[in-house]
Amino acid sequence: MYSKILIRYGELTLKGENKKDFINFLKEDLMLRIPKNEIKMEYDRAFIDYSAKNLDSLKYVFGISSYSCAYELENNLETIKSKVIDIANNKNFSSFAIDSRRHNKNFSMNSNELNIFFGDAVLESFPNKKVDLKNPDLKIYVEIRDKKTYVFTDYIFALGGMPMASSGKVLHLISGGIDSPVAAYLMQKRGLKVSFINFITPPHTDKKTTDKVDKIIESITKYQMNATLYQINYTKIMNYIGLVSNQKYKITLMRRSFYRIATKLANKFKIFALSTGESLAQVASQTLESLYTIGEVTDLPVFRPLISFDKNETIKIAQTIGTFSLSIEKACETCELFAPKNPVTKPSRKEAKKLEEELSDLYNLENEIVDEVVIKEYKIINL
Known part of the structure; x- marks a missing residue:
């Protein structure tokens, strides 16, 4: 079961020194729809607890470009690898790709090394599959952030625009x-x-x-x-x-x-x-x-x-x-x-x-x- 919904800000990332103000407007909108204790806002992402109701609420929120249903994990290489293999095991695919982002610069591997590491792990578990970086049947995303890691497979496109009342x-x-x-x-x-x-x-x-x-x-x-x-x-x-x-x-x-x-x-x-x-x-x-x-x-x-x-x-x-x-x-x-x-x-x-x-x-x-x-x-x- 997913644990979080990862939210991307879209246009808000272009707001420079005013970005914090726009993020606060977005948070105020989210708080009208989602319990406050289920919302976590960061500089370039927001995270809310996963539920069908919260997922449906995002269909009406301006100011976000996309969101993903994600697994929240500890920043542990073996834990993340286990989840990547588990996701692959539950998908029907012939080709795959790994897309890793290391926001936490203190993590032991950089983004390219993570792609190779998790890609090799999938190939070892599924030797009849192949890597396809351009048009894979399955793409697994890994975001390693300061405190937690988020693993997911899909982007859900949102309404875009600017947060409610920010203008x-x-x-x-x-x-x-x-x-x-x-x-x-x-x-x-x-x-x-x-x-x-x-x-x-x-x-x-x-x-x-x-x-x-x-x-x-x-x-x-x-x-x-x-x-x-x-x-x-x-x-x-x-x-x-x-x-x-x-x-x-x-x-x-x-x-x-x-x-x-x-x-x-x-x-x-x-x-x-x-x-x-x-x-x-x-x-x-x-x-x-x-x-x-x-x-x-x-x-x-x-x-x-x-x-x-x-x-x-x-x-x-x-x-x-x-x-x-x-x-x-x-x-x-x-x-x-x-x-x-x-x-x-x-x-x-x-x-x-x-x-x-x-x-x-x-x-x-x-x-x-x-x-x-x-x-x-x-x-x-x-x-």
Whole structure:
């Protein structure tokens, strides 16, 4: 039976003097999922106790490149050799290779000598097998560290990216569509702790629609264990914008309003960036002119991780993270309800500002609904 799971840090190894801080962020994430006494962090590796639950937990952890189920042994040459032969005895193979790493520079053999020593031991026990360094059927890894040695045969590739919250916080405009959940996941991958803002328009937005958004957020939250949703009742403003003289601009004005409201909330809760699921040229509100006109209203950076993605690329990620089946459920989305028959595709800032001047109460209404925001908390107890 394996005794440990050996974890490799990936990108964290490039962080120089800041590396320790990023390792601490990773440890904090692991501690939300795994008992503290089962975690050991080192400069270039982490080790946790082996269990099926701990192994499954690592599927949702950003900041690690790969991990391996390993045997933890004393730094004794004969003990390690015995385990290497035992592993070979339980595998079906014709060719093999040994990959040794001597992190403990006081150990009696260097890495190349260890490869020869363990390779000879396997050949002596299995004389009909052969060494193949390029494409072996079986590869046995040996890592000799300062206090213990770890022996394993497989690499399990992880999510990569940066540890949860190591890059700060972002407020993400979430909908029930395919794109925005994927964009939130990609923000998490870069080490951002994601909070969400969602606009509802009751009675048009029914319970089925809000339940759908809840399920999507819960699905994404397994990567950061807890999240906050700021839910905005947008009905009054949606109806008000509907009175504007140039109906083609309704979606542009609505999204400008979304950005202003999101910016107010972000400032209130000390969040320094917004993010969205926008992809360039996908719909009328995502042309370059639209992004330029809509983005004018905020002084916060707006992250758009899907900006160059085509729909199939986004769908593939949505299927991988489990949000696709939720996103395609029928629901009453605010943007869809409000969209004019022929929305403007190349809006101008000048025209948008002129139309907003027709709506003299718009900014007051936005301030009002920010004060009336409903805050919902999500917490993952057991994955």
